[in-house]
Amino acid sequence: MKINQLRDIVTVAEKGGLRAAARHLGLAQPAITRSIREAERELGTTLFERRTTGIVPTEIGRHYLQRARAILLDMERARDEVRQMLGEQVGSVSFALSTVSHLALLPMALDAFRQRYPDVRLNLVEGLLPRVQAGLESGELDFYIGPLSEHALPKSLGAELLFEQLRVVLGRRGHPLSEARSLAELVDARWISTSVTETTDAELGPLFARHGLPSPRVDLHAQSAFSMLMAAASSDLLCMLPEQFLRYPATQQTLSHIQVREVLPAPSVYAVRRSQVVLTPAAQFLHELLARAANLSRR
Incomplete structure (x- = not known):
């Protein structure tokens, strides 16, 4: 052929x-x-x-x-x-990041990449693994950084743990439960949920159950962290998001951190790419910059 x-x-x-x-x-x-x-x-x-x-x-x-x-x-x-190894500024890097990876990693990597490869085009997709996995398997995407899904990865893909993370509870400024200090005080609240699983209650239910509490009521299932932020800021619904969102200006301006005493684990962040395929020099450099940023973010 x-x-x-x-x-x-x-x-x-x-x-x-x-x-x-x-x-x-x-x-x-x-x-x-x-x-x-x-x-x-x-x-x-x-x-x-x-x-x-x-x-x-x-x-x-x-x-x-x-x-x-x-x-x-x-x-x-x-x-x-070949052309990049010869010093030419050509080609592109196509990659996918979850929202947390955008907030925690991209700002520390983007400028350094542009200095090294100013003429290499970046194609950035935002989304969780279920949305972008087909692109990874087909080769349309060089790599993905974010949480894994509930399903095992196919043999064609490999994953490298970058960092563990915790979640925080967020509610609108002046929320009636803003002074709560335990999950038990939030059992009767109404929640926004999103997850990388296919089950609406798979995110909050097991977390509350670990502390001997009934599953909370989920009134809104959102497909993105941005949707969660907007909904929480304009209603009495609560949400849990990775702690990196506390540094996000939109969070600081519109939401309050409800500081419960329980430890709230979040899905770990991984780098996922095809197992048997070598990245181009530009893609490898960006991958290394993001991994280095992950090491800094967990210190």
Whole structure:
């Protein structure tokens, strides 16, 4: 299989048709058609089928596309790696950070990276592992830093612990429970919850249970820390967030820290990347900067 055939297959799938793919690649449509037919003949199966909405991959084609995209991405990174080793400022680094990683790590790493690689483009995705795992496995993302999910990682991915963290209870300024000093005093409160698990009560319920308390009432399940902050600041709902949020200006201006005596563990933060793939020099440098920032943040 030739690289240009992989390129043509991926482009047809992404553009939804031969004409659009040919226009995007600056090639004649018959050349694209011939390239794909040669690939299908070599594989012994069809990769696309025509529908009223356009050309779409067959079931086998969808699986093959995953491999093809990964190969093309690795080829691109291989070119970037060689050119970066020769001192050229080329390429990009695509990575994902959880919200806590944004707050705790990125500010200590970004300036140093820009000084070393001023012309290398950064593609930053915000999200937790379940949202970005497919991108890691396909090679679209170089690495992720944040909590793991409840599911075991596939063998293609490896994780390195960066730091443990604790949570704090936050409520709006002037909250009726702002003077509470134990979880027992917060049992009847209403809460906002978010987690990397698929169960709405999996975050707060086990924590309260460890202290012999019933599960609290969760009135809002948010998908991001930003949503939690906004909801807590404009209601009597409480939330728990990693302690790094106490340094966030928006938290300081709108929320109060309810200082309960219990230790409130939060999910640990890991660096996750493909196990058998070497990062480009630029991606490795950014990864090291963020890991170094993690060491500083836990002191």
